[in-house]
Amino acid sequence: MRGNEDIWEELEHQVSSCKRCKLCYTRKNSVLGEGSFNTTLMFVGEGPGEDEDNLGRPFVGKAGQLFDKILQSVELDRAEIFLTNIVKCRPPRNRIPEEAEIENCAEFLNAQIALINPKIIVAVGNVASNYFLSEHTKLTISKIRGESFYLESGIIVIPIFHPSYLLRNSALEEGSPKYLTWKDMLKIRELYNDMKEKI
Numbered sequence: 001m002r003g004n005e006d007i008w009e010e011l012e013h014q015v016s017s018c019k020r021c022k023l024c025y026t027r028k029n030s031v032l033g034e035g036s037f038n039t040t041l042m043f044v045g046e047g048p049g050e051d052e053d054n055l056g057r058p059f060v061g062k063a064g065q066l067f068d069k070i071l072q073s074v075e076l077d078r079a080e081i082f083l084t085n086i087v088k089c090r091p092p093r094n095r096i097p098e099e100a101e102i103e104n105c106a107e108f109l110n111a112q113i114a115l116i117n118p119k120i121i122v123a124v125g126n127v128a129s130n131y132f133l134s135e136h137t138k139l140t141i142s143k144i145r146g147e148s149f150y151l152e153s154g155i156i157v158i159p160i161f162h163p164s165y166l167l168r169n170s171a172l173e174e175g176s177p178k179y180l181t182w183k184d185m186l187k188i189r190e191l192y193n194d195m196k197e198k199i
């Protein structure tokens with residue numbers, strides 16, 4: 001029987017050689033994701049940006065550094081969670097991924113979710129939030145961030161603002177996007193602790 005590591009290697013190979021959508025022609029590197037394969041907590045963003053495309057890693061560059069600070073603010077570490085994106089290759093000029101690109105790439109994300117079997121998925125930004133929650137709500141992320149949505153599979157999805165949005169909105173006062181994200185992260189941390197205790 002094949003171990004999980006072999007399956008991840010195969011997935012990495014499939015993604016790096018994938019030509020299912022036109023993003024393959026402009027990517028430097030595909031970005032499958034990274035972190036713990038045995039976690040209950042998964043973060044899913046929109047897609048790789050320029051730094052991610054250059055390095056083949058998710059959530060790096062300025063937005064990634066802010067993301068690390070957000071994790072640290074609730075004593076979470078990259079090594080204990082799993083990070084990935086809706087699409088695995090960079091959309092040119094960081095445009096929003098097209099519907100067909102999202103659909104073509106969904107098989108890889110579904111495989112990752114099946115392998116990790118998370119209890120909580122944090123949908124980072126509007127694209128990820130729409131992807132998981134379009135059947136639950138048509139509201140944008142500013143209206144639903146921090147709320148818990150239960151998927152049929154039992155997974156809890158919680159949307160938060162994307163760090164690149166927070167870079168453009170850097171105020172810290174009560175009610176600001178950064179302040180709200182910190183509150184959302186405290187909630188996620190608490191839920192994650194509860195899940196760990198139940199395992």
Ligand code: SF4
Pocket residue numbers: 015018019020021022023024030087088089101104105
């Ligand atoms: S974005 Fe996804 S579907 Fe498109 S080429 Fe990359 S891996 Fe394949």
